[in-house]
Amino acid sequence: VTPAELLDREEIRDLVTRYAHAVDRRAWEEVAGCFAPDATADYGYFAGALPDVLAHIRAGLEGFTTTMHFVGNHLAEVQGDAATAETYALCIHRAARGGTVREVTVALRYLDRLARTAGGWRIAHRDVAVDFDERRETPEASA
């Protein structure tokens, strides 16, 4: 690893982490800013170009009271102005309604192709590989 690669790795990790942070804060402009304008994504049950992907993410997450995209393992390989990255995330989605909490936990990996742009690294294509998910309903904890 060269010093230049080290900086690229750091930027790419920051980008992927910023995405996870931004979706939980529902900062949709920041979420959009993580992608190249012509980016595409494939979630398995859904695939498309960036505008559709963003609408899909937003509609999906706004149905929950809170979400937590907990990011762990991150590996990336940089080749010039392109890179690939694999990032583990345990995503917990909770929706409280009528005294019960619906909780959906999804263990997934973001498989990204990234591109170096004038504004820095951006996600050019994202595949989402779900390793397992878990759904449960529990009584809402009293405060």
Add this chain to the structure above:
Amino acid sequence: VTIATAIDRLALRDLAARYARAVDRRDLALVRACFTPDCRYDGALGRGTIDVALTALGDAMRRYRATFHLVATQRIDLGADVADVDTYGIAHHVLPGGAAPRHRTVGVRYLDTCRRTQDGWRIAARTVRRLWERDGVVPLS
């Protein structure tokens, strides 16, 4: 932190993630590539050389529908060509079980001595401690 130190620390962080990726992909050759050939191992997969652990791992992998080794908190004490690396992880194991697969979650700590080799950093000794475990079911969606 010097650039050289940062590069070594990144390589050691990658090593923990590469191990997790290899196990979750069920790729024993990739798992083996994370260790020195003479690596000592002491943990849930047995005690002795890395070969003992890899044999047990190959058997264990076949039992699961999926595994997800999420690694996070890591302490790296870096020497010249040797490093002590302490990594916390939560390992999810999904076992087949018809309509309601079982889900075993294990809090784990990998205590590694890593060595710089000609092929990069490798794990030269590993002790695995289970901190907690929990069993549940995965209601199918």
